[in-house]
Amino acid sequence: MKINYTLAASALGLFASMGAAAAEDCGRVTMAEMNWASAEMMANVDKIILEEGYGCDVELIPGATTTTFASMNEKGEPDVAGELWINAVRDPLMAAIGEGRLHAVNDGPITELGEGWWVTPKFAADHPELDTVEKLLARPDLFPYAEDASKGAFVGCPAGWGCQLVNANLYRAFGMEDKGWVLVDPGSAAGLDGSMAKAVERDENWFGYYWSPTAIIGKYGMKMLPFEAEFAGRENWDGCVALAEQDCADPKPTAWTVSEVNSVITDRFKEAGGPAVDYLGTRVFPGPIMNEMLVYMADNQAGGEDAAFEFLEKHQDIWTKWVPADVAEKIKSAL
Numbered sequence: 001m002k003i004n005y006t007l008a009a010s011a012l013g014l015f016a017s018m019g020a021a022a023a024e025d026c027g028r029v030t031m032a033e034m035n036w037a038s039a040e041m042m043a044n045v046d047k048i049i050l051e052e053g054y055g056c057d058v059e060l061i062p063g064a065t066t067t068t069f070a071s072m073n074e075k076g077e078p079d080v081a082g083e084l085w086i087n088a089v090r091d092p093l094m095a096a097i098g099e100g101r102l103h104a105v106n107d108g109p110i111t112e113l114g115e116g117w118w119v120t121p122k123f124a125a126d127h128p129e130l131d132t133v134e135k136l137l138a139r140p141d142l143f144p145y146a147e148d149a150s151k152g153a154f155v156g157c158p159a160g161w162g163c164q165l166v167n168a169n170l171y172r173a174f175g176m177e178d179k180g181w182v183l184v185d186p187g188s189a190a191g192l193d194g195s196m197a198k199a200v201e202r203d204e205n206w207f208g209y210y211w212s213p214t215a216i217i218g219k220y221g222m223k224m225l226p227f228e229a230e231f232a233g234r235e236n237w238d239g240c241v242a243l244a245e246q247d248c249a250d251p252k253p254t255a256w257t258v259s260e261v262n263s264v265i266t267d268r269f270k271e272a273g274g275p276a277v278d279y280l281g282t283r284v285f286p287g288p289i290m291n292e293m294l295v296y297m298a299d300n301q302a303g304g305e306d307a308a309f310e311f312l313e314k315h316q317d318i319w320t321k322w323v324p325a326d327v328a329e330k331i332k333s334a335l
Helices: 002-026 037-054 065-075 086-098 121-126 162-173 189-201 215-220 234-241 267-272 275-282 287-300 304-314 325-334
Strands: 028-034 057-063 080-085 102-106 114-119 148-155 181-184 207-212 261-266
Touching: 028 037, 028 065, 037 057, 037 080, 037 275, 037 287, 037 304, 037 325, 065 080, 065 086, 065 261, 080 086, 086 102, 086 261, 102 267, 102 275, 148 189, 162 181, 162 207, 162 234, 189 207, 189 215, 207 215, 215 287, 261 267, 261 275, 287 304
Parallel strands: 028 057, 028 080, 148 181, 148 207
Antiparallel strands: 080 261, 102 261, 114 207
């Protein structure tokens, strides 16, 4: 009996040490929980998967693009920024990657994202021939401006937003005033959303700026129009289109700059994270599914954690492909 007890105790000790080693391989991880809905959900999905599947000890830290990047670059924390929109920090990020302080482990954690000019799904179905921005610009009559029906209404960004400058300069670059368009300031985020919602719900045409992933794009199934013009280069965009009108004398017609999102980690976590790093490089949220989850968050006033559990329970066909089968089973058992 004593021998059996000793063997059992040894086995239990071995299993315990193996479990501790597995957890220690990943250890403590600090992760940015960015202050917008898609990133909030993503951070919570990552937290659940890393803790339940890989034995990590994850702490979520409030974040935003520039402040999170600055902290990672200067202090080495947080370890992970899952949804970092890099256009705002491109040059210093590339420098940090070149010097080995930070690493981009996933250059597309969400598909079908970006900014641009959108129409309602009904308009797209009714006018399949107007399937590019340039074709649509020839038909301002289809989008009558409330204050002057002889003009077409293009809904831009509220004053003070960075996209206000971009839309105003593209409005000039494409000669939209001469074509019969009015650039409409919606006044606020609520005004922008309200103008879109009102048009969809009344079966009216709507043409304007927005971005994805967002709840309202998912809720109404809005369609982003491609530009026939190619992207006219960073000098035109960064050196003119993205600046105030007085600093952009001659904007060139251009497609919208590509919105790039990376999952970025610190060098410390790259060395210490083990298989958890591989997971972050593998997981990709399909854009339509992300928009669906943002609609769920808006309709149910759900936070990132609730949305993460909803996603993990409802979309096992997606996330189980991001992890090995044994890891997937651990996560399923924890839901």
